[in-house]
Amino acid sequence: MKERILLEEQALDSFSNLLFSMLKFWKAMGGWPRKLTIISHAFKQDRFLKLHVPPLGLSGNEVAFLGIDPDYMREGSHNYDVARAEEVRRGERNRGFGQWEKDPLGSGLDLSGKRAQRNPWGASQIWFQRREERESSGVKSMHRVGDKGIEEEFLTTERQPWEDVK
Numbered sequence: 001m002k003e004r005i006l007l008e009e010q011a012l013d014s015f016s017n018l019l020f021s022m023l024k025f026w027k028a029m030g031g032w033p034r035k036l037t038i039i040s041h042a043f044k045q046d047r048f049l050k051l052h053v054p055p056l057g058l059s060g061n062e063v064a065f066l067g068i069d070p071d072y073m074r075e076g077s078h079n080y081d082v083a084r085a086e087e088v089r090r091g092e093r094n095r096g097f098g099q100w101e102k103d104p105l106g107s108g109l110d111l112s113g114k115r116a117q118r119n120p121w122g123a124s125q126i127w128f129q130r131r132e133e134r135e136s137s138g139v140k141s142m143h144r145v146g147d148k149g150i151e152e153e154f155l156t157t158e159r160q161p162w163e164d165v166k
Helices: 014-029 042-056 082-102 109-117 131-137
Strands: 036-040 063-067 141-146 149-155
Touching (some): 014 036, 014 042, 014 131
Parallel strands (some): 036 063
Antiparallel strands (some): 141 149
16 A cells, blocks of 8 residues: 555644544545544643543544653753743643633634634634535535635534444
8 A cells, every 4th residue: 555644734723633634634535534633732631631532533542642842841851940840731731621621613713713813824723625525525624704704714512424434
C-alpha cells in the first residue's frame, strides 16, 4: 500500500485540529478512522482526553495520546524553567481547559472569537466545499452565518457517523 501523508492546515484550536484531521482522513480514505493518535504538548492531555474526545463520541480505547512538552517544562532539561512551566500550566487550566469545560463543542462566542483572532490569513472554517460531499459524510453540523456568509461550522449533539466505526 502506498503511504499517504495527510496534512491538516485549517484548524485554529485543539478541538478543530482533531475534527479537521478526521474529516481530512474521511475525504482521502473514504471512511472514518478506527484509531486516533493525538500528538501534542503533554500539559494539554486532560483537555484532549477529557474535554475533546467525549463530545466527539470517541471511546478511550480508540484514542492514544503522546504528550511531549517543551524543554523548559521538563525537569532535568538544561532549559527547565519552573516559573515559566507553572505559568503555562496555569494558563492551560484557565484559558484552555477552563473554556472548553464550559463549551465542549467550541460553538460559543469566546472560543469562536479566539479562533477568529488566530486567523489573520482567512483559513476557511467550513468543512466541505460541496453539498454532495457533506451529505455523503453524514456529519451533523450547524453554521454561524456572518456578513460574509457562512463563517464557521460546528458539530451538533446528534450522533456522528464516526461513532459507529469499530
